[in-house]
Structure formats: C-alpha cells, structure tokens
Amino acid sequence: MNLLANLLPAAAEVFLLVMVCAILIVDLMVTSRSKIFTYMLVQFTLLGCSLITVGTHTSQVVHAFNGMYVDDLMSDVLKMISYLGMSMVLVYSRQYLMLRGLFTGEFMVLALFSLLGMNVMISANHFLTLYLGLELLSLSLYAMVALQRDSAVATEAAMKYFVLGALASGLLLYGMSMLYGATGSLELGVISNAIAAGVHNKLLLTFGLVFILSGLAFKLGVVPFHMWVPDVYHGSPTAVTMLIGSVPKLAAFAFTVRILVEGMQSLVHDWSGMLIILAVASMALGNLSAIAQTNIKRMFAYSTITHMGFMLLGLISGGIEGYGSAMFYTVVYMMMSLGAFGMIMLLSRAGFEADTLNDFKGLNQRSPWLAFMMMLLMLSMAGIPPTVGFYAKFSVLNAIIQTGHTPLAIIAVLFSLIGAFYYLRVIKLMYFDAPESHAPISMGSDTGLLISINGLGVLFLGLAPSTLMSICAVSVQQSLLLH
Amino acid sequence: MNFVDVVFYLFATITLLAGVGVVVARNPVHAALFLVLAFCSGAGIWMLLEAEFLAIALILVYVGAVMVLFLFVVMMLDVNLVQLREGFWRWFPFGALLAGLMVFEMIWVLGSSQTSELSKAVAHAPDYSNTKELGRLLYTHYVYPFELAAVILLVAMVAAIALTLRRRAGVKSQNISKQVKVKKADRLRIVSMKSEPKNQ
Structure with missing residues (x-):
C-alpha cells in the first residue's frame, strides 16, 4: 500500500498536527496582548480540518496504516461534530480565559492536542491506536486542569484526575493484553472474528472483558467508577470543565462502540449484562446526588454521570435503533452541556465565578433572554418536550422497549423524573427568586450570538430531530456493519 | 559448555x-x-x-x-x-513472604510445559540485523502508533513547560545579550565640573 493511500484518509489529522506544531511556534512571536491572533489561527485550523474531512469523505469504509486506522461515515460525522464542539468551547471561553490570564497559546495548543487525541480515538481500529488516542486526550486534559497553578482546588482536581486516569488506563491495558492473549491480535476486526470462531481460553476472554469494561467505565465516568467526575468538574477552571464535559464524550462513545460492538460483538450477552448494572447505578446515584448539590458545576457533574448511564441504555438495546439513538444522545448531550457551561462563564466576571445555584437567582430580571436560553437548556437536559433532550431520551427508551427490556425503561423514566427536580429548580431560581446581585452581565457579541444559537438549536432540533437522527442511524449502520 | x-x-x-x-x-x-x-x-x-x-x-x-x-x-x-x-x-517477614511468592510464581511459570517449548531461541543468520528488523516494523507496519507516541511525548513536553515555567515579578537574572551589547555611554557618565580650589 503506498504512502498516499494511507495518508489521504487521515489527511484531517495530519493537517491538525501540522497546524498545532505551527501554532506552537507562531505563538512564541505573538505578544501576550494580541493572543487573539493565535485564537483566530486555531479557529481557522478547525475550519480547515472540517473542510478536509468533508473533502476526503468517501462512501466506503476505508482502512489505512495496516488496519490501524478506519475512515467511515461514523468517524467523519463524529469528527465534524467534534470540530464544531471545540470551536464553540473556544468561543465561549475566550473572555473567561482572558479575565483569568489563561488565554495563552498553551491552552489553545493543548486543546487542539486533545482534539487530535479524540479524532485518533474516533477512527481507531486497533487497540494500540485506541489506547494512544486516549492517552493523548487524557494527558492534554490533565495539563489543562492544572494550568491554573495558583488555585489549590484546580491542582487537587488535576492530581485526582491524573491518578485515577492512570489507574483506568492501567485497567484498560491489562484487559487489552488479556484479549491479545486470548485472540492473538490487537486489531478489532481480527479479534471479533477470532471470538466468533471460538476461543480456546474462555476464562481469559471474560477477565479481559471485565478489565476493559472497568477502564471504559472510568473514562465514561459511570458508577461505580465515577469518583473523579464531581471533583474534577468542580475544581477545574470552568472553560476546562466545559471542554472535559462536552466534546470528549463523542470520543468516549466511539471508543466504547468500537471496542464493544466492533471488537466483541459475539460477547454481547456478557457485556450488555454488565452495562445494565453500570447504567442503572449511574442513573440512580447521579440523579439522587445531584439534588443535594449547591454548586452548579458539581450538579452538572452528577448530571453527566446520569446522562452517560442513559446513553449506555442505547448500547444495551443494540441494533441500528439502539446504537443510533446512543450516538444521537451523545451528540445532543454535548450541545446541552456546551450551552450550560457557556452560561456559567457568561455570568462569571473578573474575580467572580457564577458557579453556585444562588448566582442564578433572579436571572430573569437581570437578562430575560439569557434566562430564557438557560430555561431551554435545562428543559432539554430534563427531557421535557418540545426540546431535543426529550427526543433523545424518547429514542433511547423506544429502542430499549423494542428489545424487551421494559423494566429497564421504567427504571430510566423514574430516575429521569427524579432528575427533573434539580433542573427545574434552576428555572425556579431564575424566574421566581430575587437576584442576589445586580452586577451587569457583560458578554461579547460572539458569545451572545452563540448562546442564542445554542439555546434555540436545542429547541429547533427538538422540533425537527429526524435529520440528525437519520444521520446517526445511517452512520452506525455503515460503520458497525449492521443490517 | x-x-x-x-x-x-x-x-x-x-x-x-x-x-x-x-x-x-x-x-x-x-x-x-x-x-x-x-x-x-x-x-x-x-x-x-x-x-x-x-x-x-x-x-x-x-x-x-x-x-x-x-x-x-x-x-x-x-x-x-x-x-x-x-x-x-x-x-x-512481609518482604520475605512477597519475595518467596514471586520465586514460587517464576518457578511455576518457567517450569510449565508451555514455556519450555517457547524458550528455545532461534539463532539467526550472521547477516541478520535486529536494529534493521525493529526499524522496518516501526516505520512500516507500526508507523501510525509510532508517530502518535511521538505526539504524546510532545504533549508531555508542552504540558511540563506550561505548568512549570512562569515569570515571577522581581526575580533578578542576567540578560547576557544586553550585557554584551552595552556601550560605554550606557555605563559611564562624564560630568564636566569646575575645578575647585584645594582646601587649605
């Protein structure tokens, strides 16, 4: 296979890496006052990546680099959404970072490196590349959490994230090595065939599966491997929390689907049972703990745990509807969390973090439009029609009922009802309580426009979800070879 | 022997x-x-x-x-x-127990019938180059993960510098290029003064 045939499918990643290195050097010559130049360069890179991804798209599944890399519809769609998400993260966090002295070249370079890691994960077809992509993503995120050096909370969060992340990587690697021992390959397709043909040592395979699933659960942040999530979300600068809580979920989805569905489809009965436990525990603990939180970042952390548990329901039900709805759910969750964290940053100002529930009191009197946007986002997170959150939950529940897991669907609905309480509480605080401060909300025109698009987008997608849903369904159908 | x-x-x-x-x-x-x-x-x-x-x-x-x-x-x-x-x-006693356990495991693994088959090393021809073989694999079959590993090292470097390098105010340090470029006029001020009569 010649070089060009290998490089062409991965052209977007190559471009991204080249641009990151270029930005790293260019940033040295940019004075700290005109970092906006670096910022524009980063946005240009994201635009270029998306153009290249569209340009190199083919309707077939292309394997490159000796089966280590796969370029299919699912990877292209997820990559496009991840560029969009990363671009939104940077727009939302620009002012916030400037006010805190974090608007530096390193921040943006590390963000792009994490994006590269995510893209590698999204189109990985080999345990080696899956793992390397994951480490690339995690290492960049650890560093970004710790960037605010003078903050003790941030340092503590980075430490916890790092130690637990390393532990999870260890579990994952151990599981991968066992699967390698059982099947003799690290390539997902070969592993899948080997398992289907019958493996000599079934015990080794089961142990490997358990370790891999624990590692995955750590990275997804589902109960009982969720301990790091609240502390990291709370401790990081909000811009980094937003990054951790939004775009990497797409990569985590791709990672999970590629390992479990592409690599271990024959073991579906083994892993779906484990996923049921993870999903139910996450929905229960996430929703109940979120009620007790007064810090809104912590509340969103528990809400992430819940949402990831809900997403797992789609994987449990399987089939085009199941995996498609899980992908839809992940994309929608990314949009909602971007908007929610964006709102926290909009309300923050120099030396002040609007990260407690009380800071949202009386937002309607301070800015009716922002309050309305936040209401849309909260309604969507709670899963109330006509927002898109309702449709995402509905499609997952529909898929799971069709596969005969009705008790699971009932549990999911019950916990969603409990969860609706803390989302609605935010709306109550905004509309029915008196504001605690009347500080003017200063937002740039770009962030103002973006939050409006984000909030209205959540509403619009809820009214017309079929396009995105069919894109998700078609891409999982093509990538996972479902019929 | x-x-x-x-x-x-x-x-x-x-x-x-x-x-x-x-x-x-x-x-x-x-x-x-x-x-x-x-x-x-x-x-x-x-x-x-x-x-x-x-x-x-x-x-x-x-x-x-x-x-x-x-x-x-x-x-x-x-x-x-x-x-x-x-x-x-x-x-x-605790350390000795752990060491004993590890020795036992090693004997168990090395003594099993499966490993005795594996342990026979294959001798290669005189012109066989291990370096070449490794390089061939790393730069062809595994080139993608190899490059990714390099990127991870780059991230580690960027992160380490971003986390440790900071300029604190009031730190005294030398600026070599300024020292070299210094001119006589920067350091020495010639003041013309009237000569004063000697005190007597």
Whole structure:
C-alpha cells in the first residue's frame, strides 16, 4: 500500500498536527496582548480540518496504516461534530480565559492536542491506536486542569484526575493484553472474528472483558467508577470543565462502540449484562446526588454521570435503533452541556465565578433572554418536550422497549423524573427568586450570538430531530456493519 | 559448555551480584552505581539474545540518562540512612513472604510445559540485523502508533513547560545579550565640573 493511500484518509489529522506544531511556534512571536491572533489561527485550523474531512469523505469504509486506522461515515460525522464542539468551547471561553490570564497559546495548543487525541480515538481500529488516542486526550486534559497553578482546588482536581486516569488506563491495558492473549491480535476486526470462531481460553476472554469494561467505565465516568467526575468538574477552571464535559464524550462513545460492538460483538450477552448494572447505578446515584448539590458545576457533574448511564441504555438495546439513538444522545448531550457551561462563564466576571445555584437567582430580571436560553437548556437536559433532550431520551427508551427490556425503561423514566427536580429548580431560581446581585452581565457579541444559537438549536432540533437522527442511524449502520 | 554459555553465566552472575549490591550497599551513591553495573550486564545478556538495538538502547537511555539523573538527585539530597533503615527487621517477614511468592510464581511459570517449548531461541543468520528488523516494523507496519507516541511525548513536553515555567515579578537574572551589547555611554557618565580650589 503506498504512502498516499494511507495518508489521504487521515489527511484531517495530519493537517491538525501540522497546524498545532505551527501554532506552537507562531505563538512564541505573538505578544501576550494580541493572543487573539493565535485564537483566530486555531479557529481557522478547525475550519480547515472540517473542510478536509468533508473533502476526503468517501462512501466506503476505508482502512489505512495496516488496519490501524478506519475512515467511515461514523468517524467523519463524529469528527465534524467534534470540530464544531471545540470551536464553540473556544468561543465561549475566550473572555473567561482572558479575565483569568489563561488565554495563552498553551491552552489553545493543548486543546487542539486533545482534539487530535479524540479524532485518533474516533477512527481507531486497533487497540494500540485506541489506547494512544486516549492517552493523548487524557494527558492534554490533565495539563489543562492544572494550568491554573495558583488555585489549590484546580491542582487537587488535576492530581485526582491524573491518578485515577492512570489507574483506568492501567485497567484498560491489562484487559487489552488479556484479549491479545486470548485472540492473538490487537486489531478489532481480527479479534471479533477470532471470538466468533471460538476461543480456546474462555476464562481469559471474560477477565479481559471485565478489565476493559472497568477502564471504559472510568473514562465514561459511570458508577461505580465515577469518583473523579464531581471533583474534577468542580475544581477545574470552568472553560476546562466545559471542554472535559462536552466534546470528549463523542470520543468516549466511539471508543466504547468500537471496542464493544466492533471488537466483541459475539460477547454481547456478557457485556450488555454488565452495562445494565453500570447504567442503572449511574442513573440512580447521579440523579439522587445531584439534588443535594449547591454548586452548579458539581450538579452538572452528577448530571453527566446520569446522562452517560442513559446513553449506555442505547448500547444495551443494540441494533441500528439502539446504537443510533446512543450516538444521537451523545451528540445532543454535548450541545446541552456546551450551552450550560457557556452560561456559567457568561455570568462569571473578573474575580467572580457564577458557579453556585444562588448566582442564578433572579436571572430573569437581570437578562430575560439569557434566562430564557438557560430555561431551554435545562428543559432539554430534563427531557421535557418540545426540546431535543426529550427526543433523545424518547429514542433511547423506544429502542430499549423494542428489545424487551421494559423494566429497564421504567427504571430510566423514574430516575429521569427524579432528575427533573434539580433542573427545574434552576428555572425556579431564575424566574421566581430575587437576584442576589445586580452586577451587569457583560458578554461579547460572539458569545451572545452563540448562546442564542445554542439555546434555540436545542429547541429547533427538538422540533425537527429526524435529520440528525437519520444521520446517526445511517452512520452506525455503515460503520458497525449492521443490517 | 561452549563460549556463549560461559559468557551468559558470567553476565548473569554479575547481574545478580550487582542486584544484591543495590539492596545492601550502605551508601546510596554506591547503590546507584551497582544498578548501573546491573544494567550493563543485563545489556550484555540481551546482546547474547541477538537484540543489539535493545541492548544499546538500555545502556544509552538507562545508564546514560536515567541513572545519571538519579545519581545527581541522590547526591543532592541529604538522605538519612538511619531513618531509611529503620523498621527493616519489622517488615522483613512481609518482604520475605512477597519475595518467596514471586520465586514460587517464576518457578511455576518457567517450569510449565508451555514455556519450555517457547524458550528455545532461534539463532539467526550472521547477516541478520535486529536494529534493521525493529526499524522496518516501526516505520512500516507500526508507523501510525509510532508517530502518535511521538505526539504524546510532545504533549508531555508542552504540558511540563506550561505548568512549570512562569515569570515571577522581581526575580533578578542576567540578560547576557544586553550585557554584551552595552556601550560605554550606557555605563559611564562624564560630568564636566569646575575645578575647585584645594582646601587649605
């Protein structure tokens, strides 16, 4: 296979890496006052990546680099959404970072490196590349959490994230090595065939599966491997929390689907049972703990745990509807969390973090439009029609009922009802309580426009979800070879 | 017993003795130097296995870089030996138990019928180059993960610098280029003064 045939499918990643290195050097010559130049360069890179991804798209599944890399519809769609998400993260966090002295070249370079890691994960077809992509993503995120050096909370969060992340990587690697021992390959397709043909040592395979699933659960942040999530979300600068809580979920989805569905489809009965436990525990603990939180970042952390548990329901039900709805759910969750964290940053100002529930009191009197946007986002997170959150939950529940897991669907609905309480509480605080401060909300025109698009987008997608849903369904159908 | 066996047992004995030396040496610098010796003889054993590249990499990376760094740290830190050795006998039974367990595991694994089949090393032709084979695999079949590993190292470097480098206000430091470029007029001020009469 010649070089060009290998490089062409991965052209977007190559471009991204080249641009990151270029930005790293260019940033040295940019004075700290005109970092906006670096910022524009980063946005240009994201635009270029998306153009290249569209340009190199083919309707077939292309394997490159000796089966280590796969370029299919699912990877292209997820990559496009991840560029969009990363671009939104940077727009939302620009002012916030400037006010805190974090608007530096390193921040943006590390963000792009994490994006590269995510893209590698999204189109990985080999345990080696899956793992390397994951480490690339995690290492960049650890560093970004710790960037605010003078903050003790941030340092503590980075430490916890790092130690637990390393532990999870260890579990994952151990599981991968066992699967390698059982099947003799690290390539997902070969592993899948080997398992289907019958493996000599079934015990080794089961142990490997358990370790891999624990590692995955750590990275997804589902109960009982969720301990790091609240502390990291709370401790990081909000811009980094937003990054951790939004775009990497797409990569985590791709990672999970590629390992479990592409690599271990024959073991579906083994892993779906484990996923049921993870999903139910996450929905229960996430929703109940979120009620007790007064810090809104912590509340969103528990809400992430819940949402990831809900997403797992789609994987449990399987089939085009199941995996498609899980992908839809992940994309929608990314949009909602971007908007929610964006709102926290909009309300923050120099030396002040609007990260407690009380800071949202009386937002309607301070800015009716922002309050309305936040209401849309909260309604969507709670899963109330006509927002898109309702449709995402509905499609997952529909898929799971069709596969005969009705008790699971009932549990999911019950916990969603409990969860609706803390989302609605935010709306109550905004509309029915008196504001605690009347500080003017200063937002740039770009962030103002973006939050409006984000909030209205959540509403619009809820009214017309079929396009995105069919894109998700078609891409999982093509990538996972479902019929 | 041919020549290769003699060399193997020589290196193996040195490795073992050096390993014991690392543990029992009273002076931490001596312990570090024993570790260097263990690495060197270990590299010799790898060389016997026709893994020249790994042998050289072990010496270059571990002896040349890691251990030198280690020695610097050991020399700079004032290690209190008495404190280090405190509680040695108290924990000795636990340590001995762990060591015994590991020896038992090794005997179990190495003695099983499966490993005895694997342990026969294949001798290669004289023109076989281990370095070339490794390079061929790394730069063809595994080029994508290899490049990714390089990117991860780059991230580690960027992150380490971003986290540790900061300019604090009021730190006194030299600016060499300014010092070199300095002119007489910058340093010396010639003041013309009227001559004063000598005090008498």
